[in-house]
Amino acid sequence: MKIAIVGLGYVGLPLGLQFARSGVEVLGVDIDPAKVAALNEGRSYIKSIEPGVIAAAVRGGGFAATTEFERIREVEAVIICVPTPLNKNREPDISYIIDTGEKIAPHLQRETLVALESTTYPGTTDEDLRAVLEEGSGLKAGTDFHLAFSPEREDPANDLSKVELIPKVIGGYTPACLEHAQAVYGKAIKTLVPVSSCRVAEATKLLENIFRSVNIALVNELKLVYAAMGIDIWDVIQAAKTKPFGFMAFYPGPGLGGHCIPIDPFYLTWKAREYSQNTRFIELAGEINTAMPLHVVNRTAEALNARRKAVNGSRVLIVGLAYKPNVDDERESPSYVLMHLLQERGAEVAYYDPFVPVIRPTREHAEWAGIRSVTWDRPTVEKFDAAIIATNHQAVNYQELADWVPCIVDTRNAMAPVNTKAGQVWKA
Numbered sequence: 001m002k003i004a005i006v007g008l009g010y011v012g013l014p015l016g017l018q019f020a021r022s023g024v025e026v027l028g029v030d031i032d033p034a035k036v037a038a039l040n041e042g043r044s045y046i047k048s049i050e051p052g053v054i055a056a057a058v059r060g061g062g063f064a065a066t067t068e069f070e071r072i073r074e075v076e077a078v079i080i081c082v083p084t085p086l087n088k089n090r091e092p093d094i095s096y097i098i099d100t101g102e103k104i105a106p107h108l109q110r111e112t113l114v115a116l117e118s119t120t121y122p123g124t125t126d127e128d129l130r131a132v133l134e135e136g137s138g139l140k141a142g143t144d145f146h147l148a149f150s151p152e153r154e155d156p157a158n159d160l161s162k163v164e165l166i167p168k169v170i171g172g173y174t175p176a177c178l179e180h181a182q183a184v185y186g187k188a189i190k191t192l193v194p195v196s197s198c199r200v201a202e203a204t205k206l207l208e209n210i211f212r213s214v215n216i217a218l219v220n221e222l223k224l225v226y227a228a229m230g231i232d233i234w235d236v237i238q239a240a241k242t243k244p245f246g247f248m249a250f251y252p253g254p255g256l257g258g259h260c261i262p263i264d265p266f267y268l269t270w271k272a273r274e275y276s277q278n279t280r281f282i283e284l285a286g287e288i289n290t291a292m293p294l295h296v297v298n299r300t301a302e303a304l305n306a307r308r309k310a311v312n313g314s315r316v317l318i319v320g321l322a323y324k325p326n327v328d329d330e331r332e333s334p335s336y337v338l339m340h341l342l343q344e345r346g347a348e349v350a351y352y353d354p355f356v357p358v359i360r361p362t363r364e365h366a367e368w369a370g371i372r373s374v375t376w377d378r379p380t381v382e383k384f385d386a387a388i389i390a391t392n393h394q395a396v397n398y399q400e401l402a403d404w405v406p407c408i409v410d411t412r413n414a415m416a417p418v419n420t421k422a423g424q425v426w427k428a
């Protein structure tokens, strides 16, 4: 079997490599020639993927990358893993999916499966994507080609998150589409979870991410309520976690980050309006989570004030630019919001992140592009008046941080096991 994976990012590349490992010939398609060149030379641009794995797949002939969409003709299945961001009005931007649909449609062969993996609102596959595929190919979904939605489930930096072992939800446009999709995915994935439609599969992914967003908001709110009562939320969660049923631990932080949790729930909010439905939990969770960076900045101001310092003119180090520990992904990271708010208040801001040596140019944070992580040594770090731990990477030496910086604002409870001075650490 030969398949194409369109969009070779955090989702598409590991999936493609898993198919290749399972004996399926994989053609990776991306619009970014730099990524295509890197892969064909056996180089990796994702920290969690060893270059050796890519090189072995390329050498063995199981994996090749291209920018040429006409090569879709060669394959039996096309799996689409392109971005689904929000636009500047926080509305779904499915233009990457539509663009991909338009590019593959003219080359689509009869009996081919097209499966969408990008997180999106219910109806994207059987309305929006189907329409462009049918128009561009002259073929009919369910009759001439197969159509399905199968959401990606991934937890970067979690060793248990292995593509082949994560049960995969699949919905087909017709029962035959589902059957076909199961046959394709079954080659590489151990457990398949067939559902009754593309829409159920799309809605499942949204439920999973909304569940996280709402629960993170809950602990973020409780963090503030309990702090006012002199109770530490981290102690509370630690104790609650011992309950063997009916509780799942979520942790507070400086705000949501990443490509999924801050964004995906609003895909549903937007679509729900078409049905005159409100998504109040989603809105409230969004409101609470987006208020967190300001809370952290206010705590930093309090902490500096206690040392007779103003934010204005202080040197503040953000520790951790990535949105979660032990990954190099800084998309949508609340660290950017922290840096922006502090700079607006006159602070001199820098960051340290062992996984993000330099900030890449992006549309969202163009002003920070090219800024480098400070080096981790005493003469550099001790010049800062305060440090904010935004992400608790394991690779950071928190004892050194305590030895070098007089004032630490900790949003992740990273300083709990560290020897610190009285009044040095401010939880936020």
Ligand SMILES: NC(=O)c1ccc[n+]([C@@H]2O[C@H](COP(=O)([O-])OP(=O)(O)OC[C@H]3O[C@@H](n4cnc5c(N)ncnc54)[C@H](O)[C@@H]3O)[C@@H](O)[C@H]2O)c1
Residues within 6 Å of the ligand: 006, 007, 008, 009, 010, 011, 012, 029, 030, 031, 032, 035, 081, 082, 083, 084, 096, 099, 100, 117, 118, 119, 120, 152, 153, 154, 155, 156, 259, 260
């Ligand atoms: N990253 C995660 O942990 C994760 C988890 C589950 C679901 N998702 C979802 O998966 C989808 C992809 O996310 P990602 O993190 O892999 O994104 P990404 O930005 O890492 O990768 C997307 C890739 O698609 C390419 N691309 C963009 N437009 C294209 C086009 N028209 N044709 C071909 N290639 C194109 C980009 O060059 C890039 O390589 C999103 O919908 C996301 O919400 C992501």
